[in-house]
Amino acid sequence: MRFVVLSGQSGAGLTSARMALEDLGYFSVDNLPPQLWSELLRTVEQQGIHKVVVVIDIRAGALLGEVEVVLLALRPFIIYLEAKTDVLLKRYNLSRRLHPLGMGNLLRDIEQERLALAPLRDRADLVIDTSERTPRQLKEALEAALGEEESFLLRLFSFGFKWGPPQDADLVLDVRALPNPHYDPRFKARPGTDPEVAAYVFSDKNQEPLYRSLLATIGLSAEAARQSGRAAYTVAIGCTGGQHRSVAVAERLAQELSSRFRVELEHRDLEKAMVL
Incomplete structure (x- = not known):
């Protein structure tokens, strides 16, 4: 104690x-x-x-x-x-x-x-x-x-705009420009955590700069929050329903940012989207 x-x-x-x-x-x-x-x-x-x-x-x-x-x-x-x-x-x-x-x-x-x-x-x-x-x-x-150091926490969560925008995020990002698996019968009922669904979301290489810009924006914003003394910073990534694109992007962001920050990941609307 x-x-x-x-x-x-x-x-x-x-x-x-x-x-x-x-x-x-x-x-x-x-x-x-x-x-x-x-x-x-x-x-x-x-x-x-x-x-x-x-x-x-x-x-x-x-x-x-x-x-x-x-x-x-x-x-x-x-x-x-x-x-x-x-x-x-x-x-x-x-x-x-x-x-x-x-x-x-x-x-x-x-x-x-x-x-x-x-x-x-x-x-x-x-x-x-x-x-x-x-x-x-x-x-x-x-x-x-x-002899302790605060462990800064970067919170990432995916959501669907159809379920309402988040009220508690520091930064809200829109990824609806990425390819939408909803319109492909192979992926419509599967979540963005599925590797094949994620591959589809990132299949258009012309959209890779968009993802890289999101990654850079989050990294810079979170680091600025950490340097200012904040204990946590929350980023919300949204698509239409919160099942495919936002989930896949949040998963990839969490993986790439985990080397720089302690990351907590949540998919706010995934269960709701999967029921429909």
Whole structure:
């Protein structure tokens, strides 16, 4: 079990850090009372979850007094985020949010919070000053500290325009210009996963540049998404019914792109198309 406790000052990037750890596969819980951490770990392990992060900060109030005993018993990896006072003041002024302590004086709230969290900071395995870090740089620091790297996911799925366009794709591609097996009695009832059907779809060599351009577009777009810090990118490939051309193209794309990305492939409308 990999157990991480994430703590730090309000405004120092706790939300960004928690989301980054979730992208790395961590099950996260925000401000769970410390006396319940042991039960949490037992429960999630029974469900096959082996990476957990618990966030605890000044909102825990009096429960912070229980943390030290629990930390000694569970020995988690503790990450503490902080930032310079002037940076925190600027962030709060820009966001117009109230500090959790809400004592009416933001500077006093920040200093009181720093004192209250000092025991957690002293026990931290990693202290990160986020004053000059972007969310992406914070994510990279967490990856390096934990010895993990986010596994970017390229999602490819085929669909049929007759069943409605996708609503959740980052990029939608149309392959209806390719030869259509629907009009050949040998292939009409067979899916695009069939090697003979796929060969028919790609039989017109004049259309090969179209496929190569789709491959290049997806590769460039997915790489740009990965470099920007995204965890996943979704591409939808459509034909009329979602049985032949889009399926064959998605299968070929998945095979060729798998050397560059972790690829997940789905044929959204294949079963519906095969019933008709």
